[in-house]
Amino acid sequence: DADVTQTPRNRITKTGKRIMLECSQTKGHDRMYWYRQDPGLGLRLIYYSFDVKDINKGEISDGYSVSRQAQAKFSLSLESAIPNQTALYFCATSDSSSTSDEQFFGPGTRLTVL
Amino acid sequence: SQQGEEDPQALSIQEGENATMNCSYKTSINNLQWYRQNSGRGLVHLILIRSNEREKHSGRLRVTLDTSKKSSSLLITASRAADTASYFCATASYGNNRLAFGKGNQVVVIP
Numbered sequence: 001d002a003d004v005t006q007t008p009r010n011r012i013t014k015t016g017k018r019i020m021l022e023c024s025q026t027k028g029h030d031r032m033y034w035y036r037q038d039p040g041l042g043l044r045l046i047y048y049s050f051d052v053k054d055i056n057k058g059e060i061s062d063g064y065s066v067s068r069q070a071q072a073k074f075s076l077s078l079e080s081a082i083p084n085q086t087a088l089y090f091c092a093t094s095d096s097s098s099t100s101d102e103q104f105f106g107p108g109t110r111l112t113v114l
Numbered sequence: 115s116q117q118g119e120e121d122p123q124a125l126s127i128q129e130g131e132n133a134t135m136n137c138s139y140k141t142s143i144n145n146l147q148w149y150r151q152n153s154g155r156g157l158v159h160l161i162l163i164r165s166n167e168r169e170k171h172s173g174r175l176r177v178t179l180d181t182s183k184k185s186s187s188l189l190i191t192a193s194r195a196a197d198t199a200s201y202f203c204a205t206a207s208y209g210n211n212r213l214a215f216g217k218g219n220q221v222v223v224i225p
Contacts, residue, residue, distance in 0.1 A: 103159065
């Protein structure tokens, strides 16, 4: 979905490095989410935010941090990357005023930690 | 933990056939949604069914919901090669503005 963009699209890094993944949206949605996807495990929620400066832990937040300084941007950081954080990362948005609860996903960031 | 669990995990069918996949969940829900993911790409919302609905249609998609059995099914009729993708169910619970995704069904439609 071009309305939700993620940078970078691919990243290879080494163990111990700090990594930041960026998500931007032009949909005007107030809610944003970070997920990771691993083969055979579906999507797991890392962090979510319902408004600027609002931060909530998901089911697998250990080793990650996030920042929501503006409504349109939600960044995910790995302070010290480790190999088991190798995964496909997705950002998603939703509109709290919508009755559909639909989430809109970005194209994903493929992260490899060596 | 995963709320939804799709079954079967992988399905291979001929173009024109119907594809059915199932999803079960454990807790009470507000609604259940189905998403499609083409290889390595972001998920795209397909259809949503609310807990007070039993069946819903959208184009070639038909979704059913049985809250007594805590299960849902997604039927794709007259499948096309372009339907080749992974399909995920996701549940939204009352008072919890998050989605819990299942592990996904991989569907391959052979031309």
